Amino acid sequence: MKRGLSEDDGKPHHLGHRQRLKDRFREGGADALPDYELLELILFNAIPRQDVKALAKALIARFGSFTEAVSASPERLKEVGASEPVITQLKIVHAAGLRLIKGEIRQRPLLSSWSAVLDYCRAAMAFAEREQFRILFLDKKNGLIADEVQGEGTVDHTPVYPREVIKRALELAASAIILVHNHPSGDPTPSSADIDMTRRLIEAGDKLSIKVHDHIIIGRNGHASFRSLKLI
Incomplete structure (x- = not known):
């Protein structure tokens, strides 16, 4: 068996991990995942063909939480090794969260x-x-x-x-x-x-x-x- 391939289908191990993580999210929601795994789900779109677990854990180790990681400035994210696609994806999530909360306060006094x-x-x-x-x-x-x-x-x-x-x-x-x-x-x-x-x-x-x-x-x-x- 080649290194990095699963025993059953010969595909890179991280592909099976991605699917399992998506399944857990769909079944249990965000509360079923620790912060670093929720970050992994976001990083999948920015880094489609690599294992992203190490980067997700590095972001949590550096910033302390999911919220602080997506709120961090591009300059600080780069210090952890985040690429431009990763930074863009994190900033999209942060902006979407703000838009959701702002929508709530616009609807009533x-x-x-x-x-x-x-x-x-x-x-x-x-x-x-x-x-x-x-x-x-x-x-x-x-x-x-x-x-x-x-x-x-x-x-x-x-x-x-x-x-x-x-x-x-x-x-x-x-x-x-x-x-x-x-x-x-x-x-x-x-x-x-x-x-x-x-x-x-x-x-x-x-x-x-x-x-x-x-x-x-x-x-x-x-x-x-x-x-x-x-x-x-």
């Missing part, structure tokens, strides 16, 4: 689907390597008008200009906004700069009847809500 809002913000920003400042613009019924990243900064700072934020809210005819940014350090505790910036945005919004519902800080280890912390 955001303030009545808060857990979905947090899930979306975490999926979009928790594992980013630089700070991003995102704004959710809401209409009079607290429905989502737009979701925009207003800026991206360094690992611990993103410049935010209240005048530009309020100007954009007026352009979109928004009645309220939810501020969101991430802390790449993982700790979502608000800094004094975060608190000061939020207060300036609230003051600017009050002058034009644009309400700041909340400011959410997203980290790998959880989130912080200014409203829950009574900072708003």
Whole structure:
């Protein structure tokens, strides 16, 4: 028997493994598979004729979980040996997940689907390597008008200009906004700069009847809500 071929049909062993993995997924769903095997299913499309188990395990070892692997930047994925087709496939999965969650929060008022809002913000920003400042613009019924990243900064700072934020809210005819940014350090505790910036945005919004519902800080280890912390 040639190395890498199964005893029964002479085909490369990884082909039988692929079929068995697909069968297990169809029968038991994603919960029937550990993270690295779910990654294997995704990698099958990017690498059609090779065993992908080693790469899948390397991605989990490097990033810690399925979620963090598909959320990782292309630059970091390349460090693990991911090719362009692999990176594209992982980014498609990440984008599809965001689209699904975003679809949920578009269907009803955001303030009545808060857990979905947090899930979306975490999926979009928790594992980013630089700070991003995102704004959710809401209409009079607290429905989502737009979701925009207003800026991206360094690992611990993103410049935010209240005048530009309020100007954009007026352009979109928004009645309220939810501020969101991430802390790449993982700790979502608000800094004094975060608190000061939020207060300036609230003051600017009050002058034009644009309400700041909340400011959410997203980290790998959880989130912080200014409203829950009574900072708003």
